[in-house]
Amino acid sequence: MNDMTFPSLSVTDIVKTFDGGLVEALRGITLTVAKGEHLAIMGPSGCGKSTLLSIIGALDYPTAGKVMIDGVELTGNSKSCLFRAQSLGFVFQFHHLIPAMTLIENVEAPLIAVGVPRKQRRERAGLLLSEVGLNHKADSFPNKISGGERQRVAIARGLINSPKLLLADEPTGNLDTTTGEAVINLLLDRASKNGSTVIIVTHNPEIAAKTDRVIHMRDGLLCC
Amino acid sequence: MLFARNLLRNKTRTVMTVFGAAIGIAVYVTTTAIADDLRHQTESVIAGYDTEIMVQSRRAATPLTSIISAEDFSALKTRFGNNAVPLVIGSRREDWNSYIMILGATPQLVSKIGLIEGRAPVPGEREVMVGALISRQYGLSTGKYMSLGDDHYRVCGVYSVGSRLLDGWMMMDLGAAQKLLGRENQISLVMIRMTGVNDLGQLAKDINSGFPRLKASPAAEFVGNIRLWKTVDVFCKAIGLITFLGACLIITNTFLMAVSERTREIGILMAVGWSPLLVLRMLLAESIALCFCGAAVGNGFAVLMLHLLNKNKSVGLGWLPSVPSPESVGVSFVVALLLAFAAIIWPAVILYHFSPMEALRHE
Numbered sequence: 390m391n392d393m394t395f396p397s398l399s400v401t402d403i404v405k406t407f408d409g410g411l412v413e414a415l416r417g418i419t420l421t422v423a424k425g426e427h428l429a430i431m432g433p434s435g436c437g438k439s440t441l442l443s444i445i446g447a448l449d450y451p452t453a454g455k456v457m458i459d460g461v462e463l464t465g466n467s468k469s470c471l472f473r474a475q476s477l478g479f480v481f482q483f484h485h486l487i488p489a490m491t492l493i494e495n496v497e498a499p500l501i502a503v504g505v506p507r508k509q510r511r512e513r514a515g516l517l518l519s520e521v522g523l524n525h526k527a528d529s530f531p532n533k534i535s536g537g538e539r540q541r542v543a544i545a546r547g548l549i550n551s552p553k554l555l556l557a558d559e560p561t562g563n564l565d566t567t568t569g570e571a572v573i574n575l576l577l578d579r580a581s582k583n584g585s586t587v588i589i590v591t592h593n594p595e596i597a598a599k600t601d602r603v604i605h606m607r608d609g610l611l612c613c
Numbered sequence: 614m615l616f617a618r619n620l621l622r623n624k625t626r627t628v629m630t631v632f633g634a635a636i637g638i639a640v641y642v643t644t645t646a647i648a649d650d651l652r653h654q655t656e657s658v659i660a661g662y663d664t665e666i667m668v669q670s671r672r673a674a675t676p677l678t679s680i681i682s683a684e685d686f687s688a689l690k691t692r693f694g695n696n697a698v699p700l701v702i703g704s705r706r707e708d709w710n711s712y713i714m715i716l717g718a719t720p721q722l723v724s725k726i727g728l729i730e731g732r733a734p735v736p737g738e739r740e741v742m743v744g745a746l747i748s749r750q751y752g753l754s755t756g757k758y759m760s761l762g763d764d765h766y767r768v769c770g771v772y773s774v775g776s777r778l779l780d781g782w783m784m785m786d787l788g789a790a791q792k793l794l795g796r797e798n799q800i801s802l803v804m805i806r807m808t809g810v811n812d813l814g815q816l817a818k819d820i821n822s823g824f825p826r827l828k829a830s831p832a833a834e835f836v837g838n839i840r841l842w843k844t845v846d847v848f849c850k851a852i853g854l855i856t857f858l859g860a861c862l863i864i865t866n867t868f869l870m871a872v873s874e875r876t877r878e879i880g881i882l883m884a885v886g887w888s889p890l891l892v893l894r895m896l897l898a899e900s901i902a903l904c905f906c907g908a909a910v911g912n913g914f915a916v917l918m919l920h921l922l923n924k925n926k927s928v929g930l931g932w933l934p935s936v937p938s939p940e941s942v943g944v945s946f947v948v949a950l951l952l953a954f955a956a957i958i959w960p961a962v963i964l965y966h967f968s969p970m971e972a973l974r975h976e
Contacts, residue, residue, distance in 0.1 A: 443970045446884070448884055448968075448969045448970040448973070449968070449970040470883060470886055470887065470888040470889075471886065471888070473884065473885065473886040474885065474886020474887070475886070477886075479884055479885060481881075481973070485877070485881045485884075485973070486881075487878050487881060487882065488622075488878075489615060489618040489619050489622060489878075490615060490618075494615070498882065498885050498887070499885040499886045501887070501891070502885065502886035502887045502888065502891060503886065546885065550886075
């Protein structure tokens, strides 16, 4: 299934410092992820996992180094918003749904950024909500559904643009074990059907075991 | 409607912001409506009497304070004959009306006034012709008497010229008005009819150079040349600017709070690909909705303010419009739109420097 010969993501010598160099969050990370590969990043709190994920997701800039996704260099890309909307999907630890938007509006939000017409947006968002089993609550607001349901909506939002790369930062960290397992199975299953490359940051070895490859981080470095 | 839902998330703040904008817009609409209406009415009164040149005393700020001596009028009469028509205008405070306007005119001019009952005043008699508005307000029909100063005057007729301002006044013979207003041998204005003259500006200049104590203007420019109107214009513009800035600060503050409270949400939207411009568009929709609500409520306030001012007898009859003109209402919505854009300039600057990562970490 995975095309390991052609990298979807290439991270080269990424360094990230804060407070004028006093704090080194990442100290030269080099990493390659193949198209369609599911990768788990594990490590203790504060080791730089989320910082690495935010740089890969073009949410933050590295102090040094280079990130390329499908041959497009992200570092210093002035159109990073558009790139995120077109090519990346995010699932956060806390669902991070917009409370003033209905579930279907939350799911379709990334498509608004790329100018997809409303009718098409609604159709695609409705389809994804059906796939995560929540179409009957499409017009509900996030405060009316459970934590597990919110995370399923967040997965649908992360997949709405058929992303090349789906980034999940402890997607089950806020859920009980049973719900967490259901959510991670759904995420990986939907991403596989989509052909998306997945990077999951997690503390949970059971979740990591469901991926193709696991890497560990410590003190801003990859350790194996 | 996302913008409506966002606005309704903090109803109290939204309502207070709308009221803040509404008060600003109400003040703006009321002042401009009053000024525009008064100017428009004065222009229509002058236009209604087929006059080409208006003359008042050079230093007068308004026709009410204009004093033209008998000597100057006599010289004008020598030059223009019966085409120079004198008027005296003044106000009196009476027990039954604290600001009554009186216009004294010659039979030549009074005969042009549209009567709805009775007849014109007879020179030398204590007779007065009242406007339809004053007649209705005080029940002054033909044959009734009213006290003016120490004397009683008989209502000889009721007129209506279609101008609310003039229909709230009363007219009498020039001599009687001069006596009543203590302006014997003085007049306020001279209207000069000069049909067939192409260059009225030049004619006005000729009069001004020949009569150093007088100020002549083509009738079409007369209202614009009245010093009081220039002051009123500046006053209205200053009020408009102050209320605009005040309302702008209120709405800007609301949106700065909104951006601060919704930092994480904005971070999420930017994380899923929304550009700062798209987020700004969302805020702009909210700002436009707020300002348009403010304009609608503000126009309602303006109607209420005009109604209350009209109820105040010390203001005098016919001076104020009862509703803002369609132009004032239209301008208020244009102002509201400008306000909506101006109010999000600062939030826009903040959004431009927004880091989605920092926003997502925002507590």
